Amino acid sequence: MSEKPVLVHFTYTWISSGVSGFLANITGELAGEFTQTIVVWEDKGSVFDEQIRSQGIRIVSLCRGRSRGILDLPAAEEAFRKYLEKGPADIVHLHCSTSSELRFLRAAETAGVPARIAHCHNAGFEGGSISRFLKNRIHEIDRKRLSDAPTLRLACAEDAGKWLFGDETAFEVISNPVDTDRYLYSEEKRASFREKHCIGGDYAVCCTGRLSEQKNQAVLIEAFARFARNHNDSYLILAGDGNLRKALEDLAAQHGIGHRVLFLGTVSDVGEVLSAADGYALPSRFEGFGTAVLEAQANGLPCLLSDAVSPDADIMKNAVWVPANAPVSRWIDGLEELYQRTRCNGETVIRNSGYSKEKTAERLAEVYRKALG
Numbered sequence: 001m002s003e004k005p006v007l008v009h010f011t012y013t014w015i016s017s018g019v020s021g022f023l024a025n026i027t028g029e030l031a032g033e034f035t036q037t038i039v040v041w042e043d044k045g046s047v048f049d050e051q052i053r054s055q056g057i058r059i060v061s062l063c064r065g066r067s068r069g070i071l072d073l074p075a076a077e078e079a080f081r082k083y084l085e086k087g088p089a090d091i092v093h094l095h096c097s098t099s100s101e102l103r104f105l106r107a108a109e110t111a112g113v114p115a116r117i118a119h120c121h122n123a124g125f126e127g128g129s130i131s132r133f134l135k136n137r138i139h140e141i142d143r144k145r146l147s148d149a150p151t152l153r154l155a156c157a158e159d160a161g162k163w164l165f166g167d168e169t170a171f172e173v174i175s176n177p178v179d180t181d182r183y184l185y186s187e188e189k190r191a192s193f194r195e196k197h198c199i200g201g202d203y204a205v206c207c208t209g210r211l212s213e214q215k216n217q218a219v220l221i222e223a224f225a226r227f228a229r230n231h232n233d234s235y236l237i238l239a240g241d242g243n244l245r246k247a248l249e250d251l252a253a254q255h256g257i258g259h260r261v262l263f264l265g266t267v268s269d270v271g272e273v274l275s276a277a278d279g280y281a282l283p284s285r286f287e288g289f290g291t292a293v294l295e296a297q298a299n300g301l302p303c304l305l306s307d308a309v310s311p312d313a314d315i316m317k318n319a320v321w322v323p324a325n326a327p328v329s330r331w332i333d334g335l336e337e338l339y340q341r342t343r344c345n346g347e348t349v350i351r352n353s354g355y356s357k358e359k360t361a362e363r364l365a366e367v368y369r370k371a372l373g
Contacts (some may be wrong), residue, residue: 124286
């Protein structure tokens, strides 16, 4: 073993996501004790790249040529095995959301890596009913087939752990960290954003995350269209990009609120968006945890959440909750209730909650030491 244990983080697709944010928060804190590399199959870039690389941590992509998504899983598994055989690791920490990805820990086992950690960050599939049925069947098969590939099992929340490992398999929950300073409320940022986007003193509710079926922004747009009839001085701010952007833009236009919905795309400063808003909404169909909710609360925003978000993410214990599959009318009522809430000071609560990057990194360091025996 080297002077510092060699720790390889692996995730299949590298984008601006909860996983890349998680790694941005903890890798710097762990740098003093572990030599770390982030290995991915396909690198699409993330807003955290500069921060991670400034800490001396490499991001290595194994894909050569054009990726074919999940069709590349066998090729990616082989490439990862060869990578590990060239530069042996003491620990492989797999950040995943499906049992099919456990194959990368099988590759690590073949390459002789003694400590192999599976860490689930999500709890569901997107797609139509037939697509989800087929994905779930494969998920169940691979969960059994690859059950012994990890030597240690982690999850961001109870539901995520049960999703990946099953109800009968033991796992440890590791709290998702939030870099509190990054998301604190700033009057200066609020004024700058609102001036740039001509919002003035109007009411604004925001949602951060990929524009995707999982995050369910469509129901938010539908509800906001009705909400805006009674509050024509209001805006909906969507920070994030994804495959549904064009469809969501068209939906907003169809409802005649295209001028009231701001599509920002991927943003580097989420704290600015949160500071500019008066309320936060996350209507996800499924979630592993809901780290974005911690970020919104660090900024002091009242939150409207689907029940797919982990209750543990509601640090302030004052969120407005709506069932994930509820009709639009329930979301309209939720927006009305959110409208009555005001911003509070969430900094102290978040810092003392156990969700700081320092505390999470400390827990992980203990996990790694345990994994190495």
